[in-house]
Amino acid sequence: MSATRTVTVGSSHGLHARPAKLFVEAAQGTGVQMTLAKGEKSVNAASILGVMSLGVEKGDEVVLTAEGENTEAALDALEEFLKTDHDEA
Template sequence: MSASRTVTVGSSNGLHARPAKIFVEAAQNAGVPVTIAKGEKTVNAASILGVMSLGVEHGDDVVLTVDGDNAEQTLDALAELLTTDHDEAN
């Protein structure tokens, strides 16, 4: 089963090192293939270099695609990570 979803990035500084690391670790732990796309470029969501190479900024729309069992649940979890502002001061 494959599922895709468009998500707007919430981190105020986009997918730079810290938010990208959080997202990539979740994609790695999903146990199924996950891709993230911005515009025409699609990369493996489990690759920190791939994700950082997209240059995703705050407010950008990205498309997540998950192949495998529980694709919708995996999309829910990953989308929540992307829409959260991980740059907020604690």
């Protein structure tokens, strides 16, 4: 059972350094197995090295895929995270 969600990234510096770390923490916090994909490349959403290696920039479209139980709540949380600008603070 898997569910996907396509999101446009809102963080002004994309998913680099600090926002990448916060994203991975959020992904780990959901307890759900998820992948993050940009174009052809898909990585484990709980891997900071994987997430950073995607080189996600502001305005990029990314696809979240969740496996198992409670996928909707987890996808909601990460979608909200990706839409928010985390470089403001």
